[in-house]
Structures are given as structure tokens and as C-alpha cells.
Amino acid sequence: MVEAIAFYVFGGLSVLTALLVIFQRDPVRSAIYLVACFIQVAALFVLLRSPFLAAVQVFVYVGAVVVLFLFVIMVLELKKERFSEYIHRGQRPWALFIIPALIGEVGYLAVKGKSKASLGPYSEEFLVKQGSTESLGKVLFTKYIFPFEVVSLLLLVALMGAIILTMKRGKE
Amino acid sequence: MITLYHYLVLSCILFAIGVAGVLLRRNILIVLMSLELVFNSVNISLAAFSHFLQSMAGKVFVVFTITVAAAEVAVGLAILVVIFRQKKTVYVEDLSEMRH
Amino acid sequence: MSIWLLLLIPLIATTTITLITRRHKDLSSYISIGAVVLCFIISIKPILYFLRNPHAEPLEQSFTWLNIPGLYVEIGTLLDPLSVLMLFIVTFVGSLIHIYSRGYMHGDPGYSRFFACLSLFIFAMLGIVLANNFIQMFIFWELVGLASYLLIGYYFEKPSAADAAKKAFLVNRVGDFGFILGIFVIFYATGTFNFLAIEKQIEAGNVGDWTLLLAALLIFCGVVGKSAQFPLHVWLPDAMEGPTPVSALIHAATMVAAGVYLLARTAFLYHAAPPEAAMVVAYIGGFTALLAATIALAQSDIKRVIAYSTLASLGYMVMAMGVGGVSAGMLYLTTHAFFKALLFLAAGSVIHALHTNDIWKMGGLYRKMKITGSTFGIGALAMIGVFPFSGFFAKDEILVATLASGNYVLFIGGIITAFLIAIFMSKLVFVTFFGEERYEGHPHESPPVMTVPLIILAFFAAVSGFVALPGLEPNFSTYIDGHVEGGEGGHFVAILSTLVVLAGILVAWLIYQRGFVRAEVIANHCHPLYRVLENRFYIDDFYDRVIVERIYNGIGRAFNFTEIHIIIGFFVNGSAFITREIGKALRLLTTGRLQEYALLMVGGVVILLFFFIFG
Numbered sequence: 001m002v003e004a005i006a007f008y009v010f011g012g013l014s015v016l017t018a019l020l021v022i023f024q025r026d027p028v029r030s031a032i033y034l035v036a037c038f039i040q041v042a043a044l045f046v047l048l049r050s051p052f053l054a055a056v057q058v059f060v061y062v063g064a065v066v067v068l069f070l071f072v073i074m075v076l077e078l079k080k081e082r083f084s085e086y087i088h089r090g091q092r093p094w095a096l097f098i099i100p101a102l103i104g105e106v107g108y109l110a111v112k113g114k115s116k117a118s119l120g121p122y123s124e125e126f127l128v129k130q131g132s133t134e135s136l137g138k139v140l141f142t143k144y145i146f147p148f149e150v151v152s153l154l155l156l157v158a159l160m161g162a163i164i165l166t167m168k169r170g171k172e
Numbered sequence: 173m174i175t176l177y178h179y180l181v182l183s184c185i186l187f188a189i190g191v192a193g194v195l196l197r198r199n200i201l202i203v204l205m206s207l208e209l210v211f212n213s214v215n216i217s218l219a220a221f222s223h224f225l226q227s228m229a230g231k232v233f234v235v236f237t238i239t240v241a242a243a244e245v246a247v248g249l250a251i252l253v254v255i256f257r258q259k260k261t262v263y264v265e266d267l268s269e270m271r272h
Numbered sequence: 273m274s275i276w277l278l279l280l281i282p283l284i285a286t287t288t289i290t291l292i293t294r295r296h297k298d299l300s301s302y303i304s305i306g307a308v309v310l311c312f313i314i315s316i317k318p319i320l321y322f323l324r325n326p327h328a329e330p331l332e333q334s335f336t337w338l339n340i341p342g343l344y345v346e347i348g349t350l351l352d353p354l355s356v357l358m359l360f361i362v363t364f365v366g367s368l369i370h371i372y373s374r375g376y377m378h379g380d381p382g383y384s385r386f387f388a389c390l391s392l393f394i395f396a397m398l399g400i401v402l403a404n405n406f407i408q409m410f411i412f413w414e415l416v417g418l419a420s421y422l423l424i425g426y427y428f429e430k431p432s433a434a435d436a437a438k439k440a441f442l443v444n445r446v447g448d449f450g451f452i453l454g455i456f457v458i459f460y461a462t463g464t465f466n467f468l469a470i471e472k473q474i475e476a477g478n479v480g481d482w483t484l485l486l487a488a489l490l491i492f493c494g495v496v497g498k499s500a501q502f503p504l505h506v507w508l509p510d511a512m513e514g515p516t517p518v519s520a521l522i523h524a525a526t527m528v529a530a531g532v533y534l535l536a537r538t539a540f541l542y543h544a545a546p547p548e549a550a551m552v553v554a555y556i557g558g559f560t561a562l563l564a565a566t567i568a569l570a571q572s573d574i575k576r577v578i579a580y581s582t583l584a585s586l587g588y589m590v591m592a593m594g595v596g597g598v599s600a601g602m603l604y605l606t607t608h609a610f611f612k613a614l615l616f617l618a619a620g621s622v623i624h625a626l627h628t629n630d631i632w633k634m635g636g637l638y639r640k641m642k643i644t645g646s647t648f649g650i651g652a653l654a655m656i657g658v659f660p661f662s663g664f665f666a667k668d669e670i671l672v673a674t675l676a677s678g679n680y681v682l683f684i685g686g687i688i689t690a691f692l693i694a695i696f697m698s699k700l701v702f703v704t705f706f707g708e709e710r711y712e713g714h715p716h717e718s719p720p721v722m723t724v725p726l727i728i729l730a731f732f733a734a735v736s737g738f739v740a741l742p743g744l745e746p747n748f749s750t751y752i753d754g755h756v757e758g759g760e761g762g763h764f765v766a767i768l769s770t771l772v773v774l775a776g777i778l779v780a781w782l783i784y785q786r787g788f789v790r791a792e793v794i795a796n797h798c799h800p801l802y803r804v805l806e807n808r809f810y811i812d813d814f815y816d817r818v819i820v821e822r823i824y825n826g827i828g829r830a831f832n833f834t835e836i837h838i839i840i841g842f843f844v845n846g847s848a849f850i851t852r853e854i855g856k857a858l859r860l861l862t863t864g865r866l867q868e869y870a871l872l873m874v875g876g877v878v879i880l881l882f883f884f885i886f887g
Contacts, residue, residue, distance in 0.1 A: 003174055004173065004174050007174045007178060007179075011178075011182045014182070014186065015182070015185055015186065015189065018186055018189040018190070018209050019189055021193065021202075021205055021206070021209065022189060022190075022192060022193035022196070022197060022202065022205075022206055022209075027199060027201050027202060030201075030202055030205055031205070034205050034208065034209075037209065037212070038208075038212065041212050041215070041216060044179075044182075044216055044219075045216075045219055047174075048179075048219045048220060048222070048223040049223055050219055050222075050223070050231055050234075052231075053215075053219060053231060053234050053235070056234075056235065056238055057215075057238065060238050060239075060241075060242055061208070061212075061238070061241075064242060065208065065241070065242060065245045068245060068246070068249055069201065069204070069205065069245075069249070072201065072249050072252065072253060073201065075253065076201075076253070076256050076262065078199075078201065078262065081198075081199065085198065085263075086197065086198060086199065087196050087197065087198070088195075088196055088197065088198045088264070088265065088867055091195050091196055091867055091868070091871055092196065094195075094871055094875070095192060095195040095196055095871065098195070098871070098874055098875055098878055099188050099191060099192045099195075101878045101882075102187075102188050102191060102874065102877070102878055102881075103184060103185065103188045105878060105881040105882065105885060106184040106187065106188070106881070107181055107184045107185075108885060109881070109885065110177060110180035110181055110183075110184050111177050111180075111181065115176070115225065117225050117227075119225060119226045119227075120225055120226040120227035120228070121226065122226045122227060122228050123226050124226075126226075135228060136228060136231050136232065136235075139228040139229075139232055140232050140235065144232050147236060148236075151236050151239045151240065152239070154239070154240065154243055155239055155242065155243045157243075158242075158243030158244070158246050158247045159243075159246060161246075161247050161250065162246040162247050162249070162250035163250075165247070165250040165251060165253075165254050166250045166253050166254060191874055194867070194870055195867055195870055195871055195874065203867075264865070264866050264867050265865050265867070267866065
């Protein structure tokens with residue numbers, strides 16, 4: 001019961017903040033609402049018994065990504081946009097048709113879809129006994145070690161790419 | 173009782189909001205933020221599947237997704253900065269070099 | 273085995289010249305001459321064999337080319353007295369003309385090309401002669417047409433030569449169309465292409481009268497085209513645009529005689545078919561002879577006069593075939609090959625010296641060119657048919673055969689033709705070699721490489737008729753037919769034709785030598801008739817105005833319309849239009865705007881999901 005109330009509160013807030021993100025004319029405000037939304041999602045992760053993911057969500061998204069966004073907004077000195085400009089008007093009629101269709105179709109699939117997958121070994125009792133973060137770490141560094149390495153390499157490459165792209169060449 | 177389907181519907185709504193942002197906003201910075209919303213909706217559904225199917229794979233993939241999203245934001249913002257230096261604009265429709 | 277060499281050697285010669293030795297003119301000519309002389313040497317053996325055994329069975333060699341159920345095609349050779357005779361004519365006259373060409377074509381830029389074409393022609397002609405079935409004969413029949421086309425158009429930079437080549441090729445197509453249809457009729461009726469097998473089937477009475485008539489007439493179409501019979505005779509005079517040795521070899525001695533050879537080869541068909549078929553052949557031949565002889569009276573180009581005399585001779589031969597005188601026709605073919613080649617080569621010698629074809633710009637040449645003049649005279653006498661020259665025997669046999677068959681109209685036509693031939697051939701001799709000197713420059717006798725073949729040909733033109741003497745065993749008709757033809761009224765015909773040709777010579781002598789009646793006066797008195805003759809009965813103009821302009825151009829316009837509006841307008845431009853319009857439509861999607869691409873992508877996802885859910 002408590003869980004249901006929590007889901008509806010966090011879920012509703014996340015939807016609300018997400019809508020605010022995309023309908024704010026001031027990019028700084030968008031970024032702030034994005035933080036709010038990410039925190040709601042982190043709370044949902046907690047509801048899903050994944051405290052580690054919630055922590056990562058807060059660290060990476062709130063601590064790194066949104067900060068990066070804000071940083072860029074300040075560097076580029078972006079101001080609040082005029083009302084007539086911030087929406088792409090040519091896209092609007094199409095989007096108004098496509099978005100509800102998308103929600104309808106995906107929602108239909110989500111509600112009507114039947115999962116045929118068998119339940120795995122990581123039951124709630126098991127996670128309480130073994131510790132959910134510990135179990136995640138074990139799986140991550142054994143079964144998924146290769147994708148993990150690939151992703152870490154990808155992150156490294158992205159870092160270098162970002163640095164190289166933003167370097168001012170030939171100006172010194 | 174909150175089931176998998178509740179989470180999936182929530183994920184679906186967030187996904188649609190993200191897509192709406194990508195399609196509608198002119199500011200490429202907000203477009204990138206909307207993409208983050210899309211990532212998050214996917215993360216929610218992955219974590220939900222993982223929780224309700226008692227599997228670990230979904231959570232592992234949430235970790236990967238977050239990492240890739242971080243990388244994507246880093247590169248995307250870097251490109252944005254470079255573009256802004258040259259064109260002095262952040263509006264998507266002004267960037268139509270790909271047509272030529 | 274050696275028979276196949278006859279085909280192989282000229283083929284090797286022509287490919288060698290074309291591909292390898294084209295730059296070396298002398299070498300090319302030696303290869304070509306060597307090839308044809310070698311062929312002559314090889315063909316001596318079968319000639320002697322059949323001379324010793326005139327009643328020997330035909331020798332046939334063949335191998336399978338195509339064997340599918342219901343269709344058996346072979347490549348083979350058939351040696352019998354007939355084909356061996358042709359073999360002798362083609363290789364012997366061919367050798368002499370090849371040698372002569374070395375002198376005549378000297379210094380010509382296309383020297384090697386000329387000899388390559390000559391070798392190609394020899395190859396094709398021997399293919400016709402040796403063929404043992406219709407398909408092979410038809411293939412080589414078309415090949416001689418090709419060689420003829422190439423050689424008529426040898427001076428292709430001259431528009432008249434190119435046009436003449438095209439004309440010859442196209443007119444021959446008309447005849448060959450009938451020929452191949454005839455072959456199909458025969459095959460339909462008998463199930464084979466082989467001459468001997470067809471003959472057996474027809475003798476066994478397996479083929480109906482109407483089928484035989486149809487086949488005979490259709491095959492005769494091929495003869496009409498190749499042997500230049502009316503109404504397809506128009507290409508032969510124009511073919512004189514080619515070099516003179518070509519006129520001698522192809523358009524007098526051998527290729528045009530191929531039609532007559534075909535008639536002799538398929539004589540069994542005309543025997544078995546209803547008599548109407550043979551009648552059509554005989555009357556077409558007789559009419560062609562008369563027509564050509566009258567036209568020749570008003571021509572002043574030395575080669576054209578000889579060309580029309582060739583038409584008259586071919587008409588004679590075809591007439592002989594039509595009235596059943598196969599050996600008479602073949603005798604004429606043989607002697608004609610000698611004297612007509614001789615006439616052309618001698619005329620070529622004159623042209624070589626004077627660089628003109630107009631007989632009114634010659635005259636009195638005998639004093640300067642004794643060998644050419646005397647050999648030309650021998651050739652003319654043989655052509656006219658004066659005893660004892662070869663043409664006399666041949667013409668006599670044809671007239672006897674005509675009379676024996678009871679076709680008095682044809683007989684009278686033949687006599688008149690002989691009279692006309694006597695007039696214009698004598699005129700040619702008198703105007704060209706005697707009388708006042710109207711030429712410019714200093715003509716001199718041709719080199720030995722040209723005169724020696726002339727002398728050899730003159731010898732044969734003079735004496736080759738004696739092979740038909742009745743007392744000889746074997747003589748010509750027993751050699752070809754296996755029996756002596758009944759010579760009813762032989763003496764009467766001989767005396768009559770001699771009187772007629774002497775009268776003709778006398779007339780020509782009076783007009784052109786003594787000036788008893790001036791030629792211009794006759795021309796003026798009979799002005800309309802003269803104009804008609806000069807314009808060749810307007811047959812060429814008729815073809816030009818009606819066939820070419822009305823029918824051919826009409827078809828051309830129809831095709832042009834189809835081409836422009838349907839092929840180009842609809843298919844070509846239509847598909848281009850559709851592609852362009854689709855491109856224009858699709859280009860609207862390629863805006864370069866990121867969000868429109870994203871919109872399309874999400875729209876695509878929505879559509880795919882729609883089909884995924886409801887599909």
C-alpha cells in the first residue's frame with residue numbers, strides 16, 4: 001500500500017517534471033527540472049530494490065550530466081527564449097499526431113504483452129540475504145565482464161573525443 | 173499492488189515525453205536533455221523487468237546505459253560547443269549542412 | 273580430306289591477311305594468290321577423276337553440325353560432275369583474276385583489303401559449290417553476298433559505290449527471303465536438307481505437286497536475286513562501281529552464275545514439279561536476256577555494256593535451265609566464265625590505261641594496245657557466238673534445247689537477243705578499238721601480269737566450246753547429264769544463229785565503222801525509244817519512286833513515328849520522367865533538418881508498430 005502510494009507520487013512527479021523540462025523556455029530551468037526528474041527516477045529505482053542504481057543515477061546524471069549541461073549553458077550564455085520561437089512550429093501538427101499514436105501503441109503492447117520468461121534466481125529473499133549491490137557486482141564482473149570492458153573503453157574514447165573536439169586549434 | 177505493467181506504462185509515458193521534446197524543441201541543448209529523458213524511461217523499464225522477473229541482466233544493462241548516456245552527453249555537448257563557435261546558434265533547423 | 277582444304281585454305285588466307293599481314297601489301301597479295309592457286313591444284317584431282325569416270329557415283333563427305341529431334345543439319349561436301357566443273361571454273365578463273373589484280377590494283381591504298389575480300393569470296397563460293405545440303409549452301413550463299421557487298425563498295429569513299437553496294441545487298445535480300453522460304457518448304461515436305469536425300473524423296477513421289485511448285489518458285493526467287501534476273505536485275509549494272517577484276521570474278525564469271533548452278537543442282541525439283549515452274553524460269557530468263565540486250569544498245573559505259581551483256585547471258589542460262597537444257601546451260605556457264613572474265617579484264621586493261629569508262633572517249637586503241645585489243649576481240653566474238661569460238665557452241669545448244677522443248681516464243685526471243693548482242697558487242701569493239709582516236713593522254717599496253725591472264729583466258733574463250741562436240745567421248749553433255757541430248761534441227765539452228773549474228777555484226781559495222789548511218793541520226797529518229805533504253809526502261813526509276821519512296825519510306829515513317837513517340841517518348845522518356853518525378857518527391861524528404869529526419873524515424877516506428885500489433 002505504501003509502495004503503491006510511493007510509486008504514484010514518484011511516477012507522477014517524474015512525468016510532471018519531464019513535461020516541465022520540455023516546455024520551459026529558459027534552458028537553466030529545464031536543467032533544474034531535469035535534476036528533479038532524475039531524482040524521481042532514482043526514487044523509483046529504490047522502489048525496484050536497486051539502491052545501487054539509484055546512487056549511480058544521482059551521481060552520474062545529477063552530479064555529472066546535468067552539471068555539464070549547466071556548464072555549457074553558461075559558457076554559451078544562453079538566454080530565455082521568446083515564446084514564439086522555442087517550439088518548432090512546422091513539426092507540431094505531425095508530432096501531435098505521432099506522439100499519442102506512439103503512447104497508444106507502446107502502452108497497448110506494455111499492458112497486453114505477456115511475459116513468457118521464467119523467473120530468475122534473484123528473488124527478493126535472495127537479494128536481502130546476499131545484498132543486492134553485491135549480487136549486481138558479482139554478475140557485472142563475471143558474466144558481463146566483456147561488455148563492461150567495452151563500455152569502459154567507449155567512455156574513454158568519448159572523453160578523448162570531447163576533449164579533442166572542443167580544443168581550439170591554431171589559435172595560440 | 174504495483175505490477176510490472178504500471179512501471180511499463182510510466183516508462184512509456186516518459187519515453188513519449190522525451191520523444192516529444194526531441195521532435196518539438198528548437199534548442200539543441202533541450203533536445204539533448206529530452207534524449208536523457210528517453211534514456212531514463214528505458215532504464216526504468218529495464219530495472220522493472222529485472223525486479224519483477226527476478227533477473228540481474230536488466231540492472232546490469234541499466235549500468236551500461238547510464239555509462240553510454242554519459243559518453244553520449246560528453247560528445248554531444250562537445251559537438252554543440254564547436255558548432256556554436258562557428259555558427260553562433262543553437263537552433264536545430266539552422267544546422268542543415270547535411271543536405272549539401 | 274583434301275576437299276576440306278579447299279574451304280580451309282581461302283579462309284585461312286583471308287583471316288591471315290585481315291589480322292596479320294595487312295600492312296604488307298605484297299605479302300598479302302601473294303598469300304591470296306597462293307591460296308587460290310593451291311585450291312586450283314587441289315581441285316585438279318577430282319576433276320581428273322570425274323573426267324575418267326563420268327558415270328561415277330557422287331562422292332559425299334559430311335559431319336553432323338546440329339542434331340536435335342526433328343532437325344538434322346550437316347556440314348558436308350558433295351562431289352559430282354556438276355560441282356567439280358564449278359570447282360574448276362571458280363579456282364581456275366579465280367586464279368587468273370587474282371594474278372591480274374596484282375597489276376590492276378597496283379598502288380591502291382586498300383590493296384590488302386581487296387585481296388582479303390577476294391579470298392573471302394573464294395572461300396564462300398567454294399562453299400556454295402561443294403555444299404551437299406541447302407542450309408550450308410544458304411550460309412555460303414549469304415557469304416558471297418557479303419563478299420560482293422564488300423567489293424562493290426570497295427571504293428566506299430565514293431557515294432555511288434557505297435550506294436551500289438547497298439543496292440546489291442538489299443536487292444539480294446529480297447530474293448534470298450524467297451530462297452530460305454523455299455528451303456523451309458522443302459524441309460517441311462521431306463524432313464531433310466540434303467540434296468541427294470531430297471532427290472530420292474521426290475523421285476519416290478513423297479512430295480505433292482503443289483508443294484513442289486511452291487518450293488521450286490520460292491527457290492527460284494534466290495536465283496532471281498543472285499543471278500540478277502528480271503525484276504531483281506537492277507543491282508548488277510550498278511555493281512560495276514567495284515574494281516574491274518571484281519566485276520570479272522564475281523559479277524560475271526562465278527557468283528552470278530551461282531544461281532544457275534543452284535538451278536542445275538536442283539534440276540530434279542524442276543523436273544518433278546508441275547511444268548509451270550520450269551516455264552516461269554524459262555520465260556523470266558528469256559525476258560531478262562531480251563530486256564538486257566535492248567538496254568545495252570543505248571549504254572556508253574564500257575563496263576555497263578558488258579554488265580548488260582552478262583545479264584543477257586544469265587538470262588540465256590536461266591532460260592536453258594527452264595527448258596530443261598541443264599548441260600546446255602552449264603556449257604554456257606563454263607564458256608561464259610571464260611569469255612566474260614576476259615571481256616571484263618580486257619576492259620579493265622583499257623580503263624587502266626585511259627582512266628575513263630566512256631567508250632566515246634576511246635577509239636583506235638588497237639594500235640596502242642594490241643594484246644588487249646585482240647583478246648577483247650576474241651572475247652566479243654565468243655560472246656556474240658561466232659563459229660568456232662566457244663560461245664557459239666553454248667548458245668547453239670541453248671537454242672536447240674529451247675526449240676526442242678517447243679517454246680517457239682522463247683526461241684524467237686533468243687534469236688533476237690543473239691542479234692542484239694551481236695550489234696552491241698561489235699559496236700563496243702569498233703568504237704573502242706577502231707575508228708578515230710578520241711582519247712586523251714598516251715595509253716600503253718598493260719604489264720605482263722595483266723596481259724598473260726588475258727591471253728590464257730582468250731585461249732579458253734576461243735576453244736573451250738569444242739568440249740561439246742558431238743563426236744567426243746565423254747563430251748560435255750554426257751559429262752553433265754550422262755546422256756546425249758536430242759539435237760532436233762541442230763543444223764537449222766546453227767545456220768540460222770550464224771546468219772543472224774553475222775547480220776548483227778554487219779549492222780554494227782555499217783553504223784559504227786563505216787558511218788553508213790550515223791548513230792546520232794538513229795538516236796534522233798527514234799528519240800523516245802532511245803530515251804527509254806538509255807534510262808533502262810525506267811525500271812530503276814520505278815523502284816526508286818514507288819518501292820523506295822512510297823512503300824519503303826512509308827514503312828520508315830511508321831517506324832520513325834513508333835521510335836519517337838512510343839519507344840523514346842513513352843518508354844525511354846517516360847521512365848526517365850517517372851524516375852525524375854519520384855526523385856523530386858523524395859527530395860522533399862531530404863531537407864537536411866535533423867528533426868524532420870527524427871520525425872520520419874518515429875513515424876516509421878509508429879507505422880511498424882501498427883503492423884506489428886494489428887498485422
